[in-house]
Amino acid sequence: MAIKIIVAGPRGRMGKEAVHMIHSVTDFELMACLDHKNEGKKLSDLEDFQDNFNAPIYTDIEKCFSEQRADVFVDLTIPEVGYKHTKAALNHGVRPVVGTTGYTDEQLEELKQLANEKETGCIIAPNFAIGAVLMMKFAKMAAVYFPDVEIIEKHHDQKLDAPSGTAKKTAELIQETRNAKKQGHPNEEETIKGSRGGDFDGMRIHSMRLPGLVAHQEVVFGGAGQTLTIQHDSMNRASFMDGVKECVYQVMDLDKLIYGLENIL
Amino acid sequence: MAIKIIVAGPRGRMGKEAVHMIHSVTDFELMACLDHKNEGKKLSDLEDFQDNFNAPIYTDIEKCFSEQRADVFVDLTIPEVGYKHTKAALNHGVRPVVGTTGYTDEQLEELKQLANEKETGCIIAPNFAIGAVLMMKFAKMAAVYFPDVEIIEKHHDQKLDAPSGTAKKTAELIQETRNAKKQGHPNEEETIKGSRGGDFDGMRIHSMRLPGLVAHQEVVFGGAGQTLTIQHDSMNRASFMDGVKECVYQVMDLDKLIYGLENIL
């Protein structure tokens, strides 16, 4: 029997892709969408969706959950909205798969308790790219054996911040298992300032910015006579949908809240 | 208190490095060596060892284990010898860490039962390069989510066989978790025969051979919009000693036989 799904935010960039993905998977059935307008219309009444996209659109979440029996609720909106949606879904016993980030610790804690109470699965994932999440997971595992590690992340030159959020998150995860040490030769000297990269707890992070790059990261571990490299290359957002799909399957078997794709892979 | 160690094969290439490694680790103490000659001498009497290498050399394993109380027995000899040594060590309650390969299934089974019976830890590892073993382990984990994968291994042009043993072993491990599929376009055509590489259960393996290369492997996973690459570069045999060291620590906490470094990392 198909997994019945409701999607919030169907006109957003991610939401639109999710709707199409759900339509393309035979195990999945799109029951309805939640939008802040277009009450009473069908998806096919909107631009970007073909005639056979006949899921009804609701603007009222309570009405939506009452009229449509669903197994999973996929939320690809924004934090303020996502928080309320997730609470409502849990209260209705519909398992949330949530892609929004930026929750406060209190909000997360509250949702966690609610999921436990209702014994209803819930996945909140700041990053749905399975490859990126595996890269971080493997990096954390490898750091147990290789305390010497450097990260080089490479992005297009329109990116404002350096290092990338993924690089920092990777370094934090590595920090949890790595024996802290100051890397490099104790007497090393930079003849050009900054060439040794940014220092994060003794490891080094390098940020490359060039036109033509999209979003790439290498985590390089070094030991006597060997190096181990874990690399993720992201070309476009298509990569996120595989993660959403995986979460829809896995949330069906959960009875509590999981934060981060790394904890289900 | 230091872990007390006996090494078999101290004059071999690997054994010699192991002896030096043990001397350099403050947690370790070299009690004795087992050799097929040089009975009654000390290591320092032999070429290649400095004056402070004063471990006695035995040719009789029973005598060695009787006279020298050890925690761990490191065997870096050859399969026929290694098998007998491992049995003797287990019988004496000394935990073996064995780097020899080529055991028969019967021999392995017998050693497994003996370790269980004696409740004595034992590690047999065909490959001590932690980086290579982690690469294989991560590849097996990633294949759950990415059934599309190709392996490219790169070695010096004096290597006779293609693909490498590590590439085959990696493919076998991937096979255990990957949903089998024939990769590439169903109608793809080679205009130069062999360009798509070797076929292993629908995945492809490529072997590069060039002077200047040492021993390298990339495992590349592809999904919609992303790739994940796990790469190991081996420069020399120094990499093996980190694996031996790790095993010595871990065997202390085991009460059974473990085959393969991947099962303790």
Place this chain on the structure above:
Amino acid sequence: MAIKIIVAGPRGRMGKEAVHMIHSVTDFELMACLDHKNEGKKLSDLEDFQDNFNAPIYTDIEKCFSEQRADVFVDLTIPEVGYKHTKAALNHGVRPVVGTTGYTDEQLEELKQLANEKETGCIIAPNFAIGAVLMMKFAKMAAVYFPDVEIIEKHHDQKLDAPSGTAKKTAELIQETRNAKKQGHPNEEETIKGSRGGDFDGMRIHSMRLPGLVAHQEVVFGGAGQTLTIQHDSMNRASFMDGVKECVYQVMDLDKLIYGLENIL
């Protein structure tokens, strides 16, 4: 003073990008477009072009060249049409920059003679990606010193042919300078057929096909104790426009036909 340009094929994928590129370069001025329909209209009358794209559209090339004085004629159509266009342009003293491939040797020879006769510059380029062309050029140069070389090209898994056209072209260029040799160990053996890749004059070519890949190639040269790698990664067709731009500048200084971007870089 701006370089005055006429574009043929403005509604095609490449032509459309060329029109936009020309509009964005202050040194360039778009005089007119040649199309097989829409006579008398302006670009801005068509979908995909904004109001300020006011170049007139012609369907008759003679009329176009008579009414519009241009320095350069950019043709991004198809071979049959491109050939006629190029001839007409040369006859009118307008320098052609042509991106179509598939000319017969006779056609190329005829255009070459015409360009000489008219002392009018002309560039015909099967590949406008400057990075790919430089990769091939460098590979040819390096092969003088490194006769041991392997090519690994990586494309999405919808590609039908292996190896890629670029890989073959690279191998042919390398062949021109490389001392021919059969690479690898003379006694090497494939335990999985095809793992050593395709053989081209003793070099090896490997073709990787995975979802998530776009278009990538590595040319790896090996010598005693070192390797030299030249790698091109292509993400999308934006790369071609830098090549068209370069050609527009360079054709202004030519008085003959040049075939292949590699001969002007």
Place this chain on the structure above:
Amino acid sequence: MAIKIIVAGPRGRMGKEAVHMIHSVTDFELMACLDHKNEGKKLSDLEDFQDNFNAPIYTDIEKCFSEQRADVFVDLTIPEVGYKHTKAALNHGVRPVVGTTGYTDEQLEELKQLANEKETGCIIAPNFAIGAVLMMKFAKMAAVYFPDVEIIEKHHDQKLDAPSGTAKKTAELIQETRNAKKQGHPNEEETIKGSRGGDFDGMRIHSMRLPGLVAHQEVVFGGAGQTLTIQHDSMNRASFMDGVKECVYQVMDLDKLIYGLENIL
């Protein structure tokens, strides 16, 4: 007929390898060696050389050149000595191939004039690794078309200075052809200081230091929709001898001084 060669510094690390290389090339004949001791002995009288190494050893360069007619003089000593040797060789009409660095501008100028005057070929090369020199040469060529470039060099963690001499030299060569620009987004911000690397004329240089690395460098050029990477991996000093060999051949056809391998490749 074989090229007749005299080697200065036969007991040094590089000199010893050169002597062995010359013995292994059928086109080459080792006539004599210049040393600061061992006058009157043969190479085979010294450690490290086998019985068939019967070249005589001289300590006086004048006597050496008078008694031994040679075509090429290979100097792998140190700057002060190399300078005197090179002058003497040129005066005797023997073509110098010199691997020492650190000459003053005045010394170089003087040697240049002497080579011109004597119409005698001379090559002075700070780096004999052909792959590294080609990498620099290609980087300089590519920078004409790709002003956006970053260098990442990777060395073992015993290296004291960052960035490496090769990285700086590469950046200087790129600077000669690149349109100077400040790379990256004008408003980019480092949330961890140094993560964007060292700034050299608006390009960025990153230095990775890890155990297990030897000596590696990537030069990455980015343009719209594409990147071009030139990478050199050096495993050991064997790479230098191919460069010395190439120089011996090429100096035979020169009648002036050439500084830097890049100018003869």
